[in-house]
Amino acid sequence: MNFKKINIQLVEYLAFTLIWAGVFGTPFFIHRHFGDIQWDRMIDDWINISFFFIVFILNSYWLVPRYLFKRKYLIYISSIVLMIAILIGGNLMIDNFRRPHEPVSMPPMELGPGMPPMELGSKMAPPMGFRPSPPPHEEKPFIMVLIEDLIISLLVIGASTAFKIMSQWINEEDKRKDIEKEQLKTELALLRHQVSPHFFMNTLNNIHALVDIDTTTAKDAIIRLSTLMRYLLYDTAQGHTSLPKEVEFIRSYISLMQLRFSKKVKISIELPAQIPDIQIPPMMYISFLENAFKHGVSYQVESYVIFKLEIIDKRLICQIKNSKHKITQEIDKEYSGIGLSNIKKSLEILFKDDYILELKDEPSYFEVNLSIPINI
Numbered sequence: 001m002n003f004k005k006i007n008i009q010l011v012e013y014l015a016f017t018l019i020w021a022g023v024f025g026t027p028f029f030i031h032r033h034f035g036d037i038q039w040d041r042m043i044d045d046w047i048n049i050s051f052f053f054i055v056f057i058l059n060s061y062w063l064v065p066r067y068l069f070k071r072k073y074l075i076y077i078s079s080i081v082l083m084i085a086i087l088i089g090g091n092l093m094i095d096n097f098r099r100p101h102e103p104v105s106m107p108p109m110e111l112g113p114g115m116p117p118m119e120l121g122s123k124m125a126p127p128m129g130f131r132p133s134p135p136p137h138e139e140k141p142f143i144m145v146l147i148e149d150l151i152i153s154l155l156v157i158g159a160s161t162a163f164k165i166m167s168q169w170i171n172e173e174d175k176r177k178d179i180e181k182e183q184l185k186t187e188l189a190l191l192r193h194q195v196s197p198h199f200f201m202n203t204l205n206n207i208h209a210l211v212d213i214d215t216t217t218a219k220d221a222i223i224r225l226s227t228l229m230r231y232l233l234y235d236t237a238q239g240h241t242s243l244p245k246e247v248e249f250i251r252s253y254i255s256l257m258q259l260r261f262s263k264k265v266k267i268s269i270e271l272p273a274q275i276p277d278i279q280i281p282p283m284m285y286i287s288f289l290e291n292a293f294k295h296g297v298s299y300q301v302e303s304y305v306i307f308k309l310e311i312i313d314k315r316l317i318c319q320i321k322n323s324k325h326k327i328t329q330e331i332d333k334e335y336s337g338i339g340l341s342n343i344k345k346s347l348e349i350l351f352k353d354d355y356i357l358e359l360k361d362e363p364s365y366f367e368v369n370l371s372i373p374i375n376i
Contacts, residue, residue, distance in 0.1 A: 015163075016060075016163075020053060020056075023049060023053075024046065024049055024053075026045075027042045027045035027046060027049070030042075030045075051087050051090065052087075052152060052153065052156045054087075055083060055084075055087055055153060055156050055157060055160070056156050056157075056159070056160040058083060059080070059083070059156075059157050059160040059161060059164075060160040060161075060163060060164045061164075063076055063079050063080065063083075064076075064160070064161055064164045064165070065164070065168075067079065068161070069168065080157060084150065084153045084154075084157075087149070087153055088146060088149045088150060088153065092146070092149075181349060200225075202260055203221070203225055203256045203259065203260075204225075206221070206256075206259040206260060207221045207222055207225070207259075210259070220255075221255075221256060221259060224251075224252040224255050224256055225252070225256060227248065227249075227252050228249060228252045228253060228256070231245065231248075231249045231252075231282075235249075235282065236282040236283060239281065239282075240279045240280065240281055240282065241279070241280065241281075241282040242277050242278065242279060242280075243275055243276060243277065243278050243279075243280055243316070243374075244275050244277060245282075246280060246282060246284075246285075247271060247275055247309070249282075250269075250285065250289070250307065251269065253286070253289065254267055254269060254289070254305075254307065257293050261297055261299070261303075264298075264299075264301070264302045264303065265297050265302075265303045265304070265305070266302070266303070266304040266305075267304070267305050267306075267307075268304065268305070268306045268307070268308075269307050269308075270306070270307070270308040270309065270310075271309050272309065272310055272311055276311070276374075276376055278374050278375060278376060279375075280316065280372070280374065281350050284318075284370070284372075285307075285318055285320065285370070287343060288320045288368045288370075289305075289307065289320060291322075291366075292305045292307075292320050292321075292322035292366070292368075293305060293322075295322065295324065295366065296322025296323050296324065296325075296365075296366065297322070297323075298323075298325040301325060302323075303322075303323045303325070304321075304322065304323050305320075305321075305322045305323075306319070306320070306321040306322070307319075307320055308320075308321075311374070311376070314373065314374060314375075314376055315371050315372065315373055315374065316371070316372050316373075316374045317369070317370070317371045318368075318369070318370045318371075319367065319368070319369050320367070320368045321365055321366070321367040321368075322365065322366055322367075323364065323365055324362075324363065324364055324365055324366055340359075343357075344357065347370075347372075350372075351372055351373065354372075354373050355370070355371065355372050355373075356369070356370070356371040357369070357370050357371075358370075
């Protein structure tokens with residue numbers, strides 16, 4: 001999160017630097033005439049721009065964070081008004097100091113050969129036909145300068161406020177996404193441990209009943225239960241596991257579930273001939289499997305649960321299909337403990353948009369198809 005915050009600040013400072021570099025560089029190109037640079041006018045413009053630059057800085061990095069974001073609106077508006085008044089007053093004073101109003105003097109008048117030129121005063125009428133050259137640049141009326149400075153000040157303040165609000169929004173949005181990701185990671189951790197306690201209780205009861213009836217099956221069930229518990233406690237702690245371990249976990253889970261059901265329940269497991277040793281997120285299928293056994297098995301009529309895993313074009317495709325014997329509730333409510341929306345969010349964290357989840361809710365069966373990318 002800190003690294004992202006630094007990146008956002010770097011982007012903000014870079015954009016800030018580029019924008020103002022362009023603004024300060026504009027007078028250099030405006031006041032060039034045939035290769036000559038009008039330095040006096042360019043310096044005047046730089047001085048004016050510097051005032052607005054200071055306003056931008058103060059508003060973006062002091063007034064907006066200190067008052068506007070903390071909803072101290074009265075103090076913020078008062079500070080803006082005071083800052084604009086100081087800006088316009090200072091700008092007018094410096095402008096008046098750098099451009100003093102001087103009367104237009106008449107050029108010396110030639111009286112004739114051997115006579116010194118006569119200086120004409122500013123109040124004397126110029127000779128007939130004489131027109132004084134215009135001043136270097138016309139002075140704007142005071143009210144026009146005032147209005148221009150006010151409009152530009154408001155535009156700069158508006159732009160700097162929008163600039164800071166956008167930066168703050170991006171920062172807050174990143175924080176919100178980080179918090180959401182942490183929350184969903186917690187949900188993923190819970191998902192890895194969401195095998196129902198009733199499953200363990202029923203399995204232990206079944207094993208206890210098998211001890212006297214079928215010792216070999218009871219021993220195998222105990223081994224599978226210990227394998228499943230070891231997988232839950234240790235092999236999923238890192239947030240990833242190997243595909244062979246995940247397959248073995250699924251085998252153990254289904255095998256233990258078979259202890260609870262009669263032969264009317266047909267359970268089919270279809271796996272690739274060669275299972276590659278690749279890393280995948282653990283416990284991706286347990287929620288779907290639990291749902292299949294919960295809603296797809298009936299003790300009165302024949303039922304089935306199908307688990308199929310295959311690898312096609314560098315994608316791991318899983319199909320879980322189960323029979324249906326009653327009207328089911330909304331899909332979101334069927335997934336005990338996490339919900340369909342949370343499953344999708346979890347998949348988005350793990351794979352972003354590179355996954356495919358299809359659900360088929362038909363009158364006689366329910367089917368889940370999940371495709372995720374893998375590195376082979």
